[in-house]
Amino acid sequence: MMPFPFEISATEGRARTGVLKTARGDIRTPAFMPVGTAATVKAMTVDQVKATGADIILGNTYHLMLRPGPERMERLGGLHKFMGWDKPILTDSGGFQVMSLAGISKVKEEAVTFSSHIDGSKHVLTPERSIEIQADRIGADISMQLDQCVSWPAERDAAQKAMELSIRWGARSKARFGEREHQALFGIQQGSTFEDLRRQSSDQLQEIGFDGYAIGGLAVGEGHQAMCEVLDYAPEMLPADRPRYLMGVGKPIDLVEAVWRGVDMFDCVLPTRAGRHGQAWTWDGPLNLKNARFAEDQNPLDPAIDGPSSQYSKAYLHHLIRADEILGKVLLSWHNIAFYQALTAAMRAAISEGRFEQFRRDFHARHTSN
Numbered sequence: 001m002m003p004f005p006f007e008i009s010a011t012e013g014r015a016r017t018g019v020l021k022t023a024r025g026d027i028r029t030p031a032f033m034p035v036g037t038a039a040t041v042k043a044m045t046v047d048q049v050k051a052t053g054a055d056i057i058l059g060n061t062y063h064l065m066l067r068p069g070p071e072r073m074e075r076l077g078g079l080h081k082f083m084g085w086d087k088p089i090l091t092d093s094g095g096f097q098v099m100s101l102a103g104i105s106k107v108k109e110e111a112v113t114f115s116s117h118i119d120g121s122k123h124v125l126t127p128e129r130s131i132e133i134q135a136d137r138i139g140a141d142i143s144m145q146l147d148q149c150v151s152w153p154a155e156r157d158a159a160q161k162a163m164e165l166s167i168r169w170g171a172r173s174k175a176r177f178g179e180r181e182h183q184a185l186f187g188i189q190q191g192s193t194f195e196d197l198r199r200q201s202s203d204q205l206q207e208i209g210f211d212g213y214a215i216g217g218l219a220v221g222e223g224h225q226a227m228c229e230v231l232d233y234a235p236e237m238l239p240a241d242r243p244r245y246l247m248g249v250g251k252p253i254d255l256v257e258a259v260w261r262g263v264d265m266f267d268c269v270l271p272t273r274a275g276r277h278g279q280a281w282t283w284d285g286p287l288n289l290k291n292a293r294f295a296e297d298q299n300p301l302d303p304a305i306d307g308p309s310s311q312y313s314k315a316y317l318h319h320l321i322r323a324d325e326i327l328g329k330v331l332l333s334w335h336n337i338a339f340y341q342a343l344t345a346a347m348r349a350a351i352s353e354g355r356f357e358q359f360r361r362d363f364h365a366r367h368t369s370n
């Protein structure tokens with residue numbers, strides 16, 4: 001029995017809007033998950049994250065298993081209690097960050113071994129250990145299978161081997177997870193840019209059976225166009241009645257184009273990471289507030305975005321970022337997360353009202369003009 005009902009309330013072409021009902025609350029889709037890497041959405045309190053309208057956040061297993069550590073996290077009551085976030089949390093498996101952040105790492109059939117980027121300590125991550133950490137120690141509402149994501153561009157042989165290993169690890173992840181009433185497990189489609197490999201991956205994931213399905217292996221340097229070419233076929237290889245989650249994506253224009261092609265859930269560090277460095281997203285496109293042109297601009301960033309940044313001038317935000325003030329990082333992180341939530345809310349409304357095609361055209365015209 002599926003633990004989390006997914007109710008699609010409207011569709012327009014391949015786009016869908018609905019609700020994923022979890023034990024800790026409803027997730028309105030299309031949904032953007034702010035990234036809370038080390039038990040915090042950087043520079044924001046949980047109340048500020050809630051105020052943006054976020055229904056769910058992402059936690060990174062790689063970071064949390066190194067610090068504070070899985071067993072300590074459990075002794076402290078799990079991640080929700082630890083950080084004071086009582087809504088849903090999705091955790092990734094740790095696999096992607098082992099490959100992108102850790103020191104020397106080795107991928108074998110049995111496990112991934114790596115050394116911590118913090119103190120060089122040695123660690124082993126198996127599909128079973130990843131599920132134990134996510135579901136039993138951290139207490140994630142949604143856990144991700146352990147998989148292997150190849151970098152781009154990938155040789156077909158390497159992509160096939162990684163996709164096949166990810167299927168075997170998916171089966172092991174599912175076996176360890178078992179059947180749970182109040183937690184869910186998502187599988188991850190791999191296959192790089194090879195349509196037949198993604199088809200094989202999707203078919204074999206469905207034979208194993210998951211509560212939701214992620215599209216992995218993208219946002220690894222292929223660029224917007226190549227990503228859209230994969231999304232022209234990849235989402236619809238996955239079950240229509242379960243959530244489809246595109247990992248690590250992306251810029252606002254990426255979200256619009258992926259929703260157009262049938263994706264329901266997203267996560268990306270961009271709004272918070274770029275925010276800390278002065279980039280702000282608005283309905284009229286991105287602005288870099290370090291730019292001298294804002295030094296005396298008394299207008300607010302984007303009056304349409306609800307949040308503290310609309311009470312301050314661009315000149316003040318420019319000053320804060322130039323001075324590397326903490327408040328500048330806080331205000332722009334908050335603004336950008338609020339913008340991503342406003343974007344997904346606007347897409348949900350547009351799909352519900354049958355005007356998403358027009359929304360997409362208007363967004364391109366307005367957002368990519370400058």
Ligand SMILES: CNc1nc2cc(C(N)=O)ccc2[nH]1
Binds near residue numbers: 149215216248
């Ligand atoms: C930031 N780009 C990104 N691509 C990703 C791919 C995966 C994956 N498991 O294939 C996970 C996280 C990812 N983040």
